[in-house]
Amino acid sequence: MEKFDLVTNIIVFFLALCFLLPLFWLLTNTFKTSPEIYKMPPDILPKKWFTGNLTELFQGQPAFQWIWNSFVVSFLTSLFSVLISALAAYGFAKLHFRGRTVLFVLVIASIMVPKETFIVPLFDVIIGLNWIDTYQAMIVPNLATGFGTFMLYSFFKDIPESLRESAKLDGANEWTIFSKLMLPIVKPGIGALFILNFVTAWNDYLWQLLMARSKEMKTLTIGVASLQQDINPNIGLRVAGAAVAALPMLIIFILFQRYFTKGATAGAVKE
């Protein structure tokens, strides 16, 4: 190994450990009492693994309800999003109809529109639908993006046309071809998209903050963030909240690491 290579690798490795430090701090401090968290210099690991913060989070706060809300919102958002995206992607990739190009441009352009810039009128739409403080308010507007369609489009496009034609000769209709033949082929793309959507929905902040009015409708991220602004300054509880919000994502990442690379590269240019 060249000297240059050795030096850069040492730096990159050292910094990688530094990137893990905040998370290490979070997970270990969850099991410390508040005075121990404030203690300087800090103990690397808790002297005694204290579970009082977690007990207080789950007994003093509706944390189970928040987790349930996050799960419902993230799961349904991913599910419907994948379904709607797959339908549209198949339509654009394989079927011919008037206005196809114009509509496709509209769908792709929607990826680039940051929802935050028109959040005021969008908020009005939700009020008009009388959806404030409901699950559908947290789910349905997030389904309206072309990213999934764009991602699955290339998967469908790569399937040879002859496959569809032979199914047609056998008398299959468009729906059968889509659901029985095409969907199973694009399964890897669907899996990556589902996980990507799930993580995005789980970590969503501004929109869920505006939609959830009652304490019982908050998602975990919003509930945990609201603990930060509480007057009751129990640092242990707040640390435990953040750790519980992070944990499901850490588990998903460890289980499905390869899907993240696939999802991340899906939007990238491949010239």
Place this chain on the structure above:
Amino acid sequence: MDNPYSGYAFIAPQVLLLLIFIVYPVLKGFKMSLYEVYGMDKYFVGLQNFIDLFQDPIFVKSIFNTIFFVVAIVVATIVFALFVATTVYDKNPKYVSFIRGSYYLPVIVSMVVMSIIWNFLLNPSNGLISYVLNTLGIENVNLLGDTRTVMPVIIFVTFVGNVGQAIILYIAAMIGLPADLFEAAQLDGATRWQRIRHILVPLMRPTTIYLTIINIIAVLKIFVVIQLLTGGGPNNASVTMMYYLYQNAFIYNNTGAASAIGVLMFVIAMLFSLPQLKTFLKSDK
């Protein structure tokens, strides 16, 4: 011959959602930016909201903060991600996946969790960072409470929470490159630095352009880190356009101004994403 209606049936749910939750709100946002709202009534004021904004010192400050934020994040992200990716891409797969995972974990646990952690670490009275600075002899620093340091600190926190995405993309792109390119250069006696500088980095150009664009748009709409760390303070030193939009819309109830900021940000985002849009559509051909 295909039934022409089945195509419409397949794309209908997507297009319907887009019309209701994107196209209509965007158009309405443009309209609202031309109105002033007083309680139940609204009045057409033309471009007055925009004129007022540009005479508002906080808004002008928010523009400069946003530009500073965007430029710093994009430069830091691209440079650092290229550094990490070029260093590890050709190493043992286990090592690569450890490096990738370490830098990507902050992305996965979200800006909300990362902001909460940094809020504790940066706390001036009993945070770990103040303690470390104290022992180094730098006393009484309040990094988030000082108008000079607050933006760099917010940028740093955002950088740590975001750069993993770029690293993943670069590594994936580099692993996909044909190996013979480098073997030839190596035979010619090129050092590792020369190979990176003259072959690898130029080959990464499309990825770099893509990352630049998505980062510009991502930073434009950053909200949570500012809300949880500073609330725009001290003395509006960390107010960005997005945060000012939020304040106008949901705290000051000034929907006209909020919509006007939204329109400006929308136009900026669209201008930056046009080149990307073109490459997206090229993949259709």
